[in-house]
Amino acid sequence: MKKSESNPSEKRYFFGERGEGFLVVLGGGESGAGTALLGKEKGYKVFVSDKGKIKEKYKQVLIHNEIEWEDEKHSAEKILTADIVMKSPGIPDKVPLVKQIREHQIPVVSEIEFASKFTKATLVGITGSNGKTTTATLTHHILKQELNVGLAGNIGDSFAKQILEYDFENYVLEISSFQLDDIIDFKPKIAVITNITPDHLDRYNNQFESYIASKFRIAMNQTKDDYLIFDADDDVITNHLKNNPVQSTLLPFSLTKTIENGAYLDKQNIIITIDNNQIIMPTTKLALEGKHNVKNAMAASTVSHLLKIRKQTIRESLENFQGVEHRLENVLKINKVQYINDSKATNVNATYYALESMDAPTVWIVGGTDKGNNYEELFQFVNEKVKAIICLGADNEKLMRTFGDMVDIIIETQFMSEAVKIAYKIAEAGDNVLLSPACASFDLFENYEDRGRQFKNAVRNL
Template sequence: MKRLVVLGGGESGVGTALLGKAKGCDVFVSDKGIIKDKYKQVLIHNEIEFEDGVHSEDRILNADIVMKSPGIPNQVDLIQRLIKKGVPVVSEIEFAAKFTNATLVGITGSNGKTTTATLTHHLLKQELNVGLAGNIGDSFAKQILEHDYKNYVLEISSFQLDDIIDFKPHIAVLTNITPDHLDRYEYQFEKYIASKFRIVENQTKEDYFIYDGDDEVILDWLEKHPVQAILLPFSLTKTFGNGAYLDNENIKITIDNNQIIMPTKNLALEGKHNIKNAMAASTVAHLLKIRKQTIRESLENFQGVEHRLENVLKINKVQYINDSKATNVNATYFALETMDAPTVWIVGGVDKGNNYQELFQFVNEKVKAIICLGTDNKKLMDNFGGMVDIIIETEFMSEAVKIAYKVAEAGDSVLLSPACASFDLFENYEDRGRQFKDAVRNL
């Protein structure tokens, strides 16, 4: 009987514990923080031993295998000691994938992965038995245990990829790579790029790799590190024999001389980056033999993702937009790019080593006022102070929204697109987005 130690009692940890127990492991869950009540109840109900508020080293170091939450960096002393002892330390996707024969679609990237994963699932579920997991919804491990879908769409972060050994998606998607989470990669962009590319490291020539053919970082890496899989790039400017490209207003996708054409003019999602997300998702659907009529209808009725450029309300002819999921500069770049009205921009939070330069053109063109919502706004003030007439600091969402309400005029937009992580003032980006929506509804 294998001893499985799970570090972190959140969604992925509890899912792994349940799957491990069902497969005959001796399971112990340890969380240095406090495990949420709903997860405690699940562990108690399933008679799984756990502790929180502490890591009992003697009960962890005797593991045969350790599954760690993606939030725990590998540099932590306890993890280093496990690695020195030769104990495999893996992520949930690595652990869980061993217990399914399903076709796996793995989606990663600095931005767009949640939208692309959700959209891909939306296209596939019309005709296939398919689960959506990874960084999103119910954990992958729990879904294998409860549903055993024939296919999975997995949204995968670089942190989850850091802890794989054999994990291999049949179809890998890389939406883009821009500097993000550099605080976890010793501020070395190369290390972060390498981490993202682990999604293809176990692929063979029977597998597929779908990626942004306009992304210089990706193209440069592929030149130096050839991959085994069949390459299917997508692009807004180039054309490909195999892959997806834009021809006038149409997306054309070719795989082995089999071409489908999708009009973009009725896409439910707006913005250039969403044409790319649609290309990636449609390429997966085409590979998995979804009918083109189904793909077309699904692209036209897809509602998008909560906290991602989500229209909340229009008040006094001012549109309030929740883009709380924009936790890095590049995501905010896409948001500002799609703004066509004068914008009151709410920004700030935990800076992960951001370089704000690429936003300057949009701020100069479109932003009339900036509201800094963070505990430390100095960098924002230094970067943007000279660009707008109004720049205000606050630490409360309700206050930020009230200020925005005062500053905005008919025809303007108020955009929450923080470009930063949320942990200084909020539990997570969802909490930040919900507080924004509540504050707007209370105006």
């Protein structure tokens, strides 16, 4: 193994046309299985280890491809002989085995770091506390009209698997802070930071600064020939940039400021200017509603403009984009009551956008695993728009205490079917029933998708 020039104590992992050495993959989920397949194809000896149970579909992939694996345990002695470890994003650094791996100076990388070594594609990396799934999906929706492009990262089939099976010329990658924590050389041509609000602080020792720094790793390896698109209305982002300048060419977007190079809102139009080349997009025909979606459209359009997509294509794509499942998704209207699935709102800021966009009295279903939430920014909307609150979580005490005096009706339950039935009884014609939990889902559900699907099923069964 070559040593790093910049840090001799850090072993660098070798990448050429063929891999070299022993690759251990921690975690046998989507990113783990994809990395294992790509690693084997590139000549690594591969071993997949998962402390939990590997899902049957991934197990079959590993067996079919003759990749060695174990689940419900970690064989530490074997793992510590690795030349490189790919760690799935769900595994925190504080896990004793990960600490041991680092003590042995074995490089620990994320799937996006590993996979990016085996493609020459143009990479668009999108991160942020909220809006990254919608922005990534919308960007892909526009680009695919004219380019050969894949959508990966935190969404869909793994990046590694797509490189192996399709090797698209371009990729839009939705990237979490956990994935960015384990990059070394990863460098997107275009990076997007949608916004930064407190989230996942339990993984960052309750240090917001650490979480912010983690998000900005997306631009860490960029040069002046690369681009960073960001929300200029977000004080967290602009303050961090002032104190920690990046090498990238900056393209801000804003709803309130006039931007010379980037995107801004002028009355009903999005104006995008890059190197004196300007396009104007009317917001009145945007398929997605809400101020936050104007920002998502600005970010996606700026990426598309950089990649030379025709103006007409961008306009048409913005008008016909259908949105993302579990993000402000209209499910059904029953007795003139609209049921809305926003299960993807796993933090307070996401729920802020949801409540802000409500235009009718709302029965709000909230709750789950609280990640140190501060609900204060929601108070104005709760007072203005929310007629009843249904707390859906294993422990609802904080929600009951916080919102108990703000609404006439506040009820708690541990069952989605019951939550929807209660909402059905409370809601009147013209109201909304909104599932926007502001919390993670792991107390009662497998993940936010499971929570959203259960909500939709319960609504359909009314």
